[in-house]
Amino acid sequence: TVTSMLPAQQEVVIYDEAKVPQFTLPDPLVGPNGEKIETAEAWNSKQRPYLIQLFETQVYGKAPAAPGKISYKVTESSDEAFGGKARRRQVAIQLTDDPEGPVLNLLVYLPKTDKPVPTFLMLSFYGNATVTDDPAVMLPTSWLRDNKDKGISGHKASEKMRGTSSGRWPIETILDRGYGVATAYYGDIDPDFDDGFQNGIHPYFNAEGQTKPKADEWGSIAAWSWGMSRALDYLQESEEVDGEKVISLGHSRLGKTALWAGATDTRFAAVISNNSGCGGAALSRRRYGESVQKINKSFPHWFCDNFVQYSHNEDACPVDQHELIALIAPRPCLICSAEEDRWADPHGEFLSGHYASPVYELLGVEGMGVEKMPAINEPVLSRLGYVIRPGKHDVTTLDWQRYMDFADRHVTKAAD
Ligand code: GCU
Secondary structure, three states: OOHHHOOHHHHOOEOOHHHOOOOOOOOOOEOOOOOEOOOHHHHHHHHHHHHHHHHHHHHHOEOOOOOOOOEEEEEEEEEEEHHHOEEEEEEEEEOOOOOOOOEEEEEEEEEOOOOOEEEEEEEEOOOHHHHOOOOOOOOOOOOOOOEHHHOEEOOEOOHHHOOOOHHHOOHHHHHHOOOEEEEEEHHHOOOOOOOOOOOOOHHHHOOOOOOOOOOOEOOHHHHHHHHHHHHHHHHHHOOOEEEEEEEEEEEOHHHHHHHHHHHHOOOOOEEEEEOOOEOOOEOHHHOEOOOHHHHHHHOOOOOOHHHHHHOOOHHHOOOOHHHHHHOOOOOOEEEEEEOOOHHHOHHHHHHHHHHHHHHHHHOOOOOOOOOOOOOOOOOEOOOEEEEEEOOOOOOOHHHHHHHHHHHHHHHHOOOO
16 A cells, blocks of 8 residues: 555654645536536535535545434423523433434523524533533433543543533523523544444444444544434424524534534534544645544544545545535635644645635635635634634633624624
8 A cells, every 4th residue: 555655754743834745636616527617506416415425435434314303302491590591401312213222412501582592503522511510411421531630430420520611611601692502422422432333323323234334434523423413403493493593513523523514414504613623624635733644543433444545645535625614615614723733734724714715606605705824813704714813722712702703793693
């Protein structure tokens, strides 16, 4: 293979713009036979399905079709959350026909209004009880990654975990601005470790005799994204949520997930990725920071097996991540980077948006509208937006302010 012939220094992480190799990106507006895609009709009927299929078979893996009807149960509910300002709903969403099968426990907070509420949907890394110290929130029951600071050991939840991620979830501020927040634990869908897909959602969709997904079938990111769509199934049924205004949002590996969910499920009104990096908003061909080889090695379960062939071989991949952003067009998409998060390649994240812009324009809306990467703290809040803030790989209250500024402009008060 190509990989075995590469010199050892190729393993070194590139953190120097001058060392980024020359590359040519696939043009999102060129079809499978070299034809130019020149109309919105050709994009929607031919090119979009073609690119989806390439990402499905070569990158994330194909997820099963949406179930016809979801079954869910409101397990707890109150109109007196946060000192009476909010409604809280806890909902158990059955992910399969098997009553013993995996359940996605959704936590929803909504400001008290008479109107359906535009809502951010964001999965969490450690479960609903970590996003707030609200004692009514149920502890997760699925496998958890051990974490001393969060009081998690033996892969089990504890009271100590309550509120330990609340710095990333300024829920009251979000409610005050008129938005709802819906969240669930990603491990309810598929525990995040490489076990050959024996636990979580995957085995429920194996064909007769099949023991793990095929090379072009869903890895964990595709499973988490599929789970976000199941949460959206519920949110669209709820009369309290504005189902036409649900924003797919995520940080890091869950930012990759939010992008793929938004690309595959056009019911999401908008998509926001935070520090999503390799396999998310960052261009793979740049190999800056985390590379395809590194991500496949550290997280072999995230992508489909076919993606392994692009380790150290990015140019052979028929798609790059700007085309993932293009799949969100013409819906609003905001790409968020952090200055010190070089592992996620902020410049590569900007360039994805930049190179997706022609697709937005073909569809009759604005693209990013800037040629150069903006300076720190100078958000570009175009319909295809980009923002870089100072600091580390994280989700901050400032980030949330930007998400909401963006949503105010393009989701809730959009003239178009
Ligand atoms: C690792 C991984 C990234 C991922 C991040 C996260 O750093 O290499 O690809 O985005 O974890 O999810 O926090």
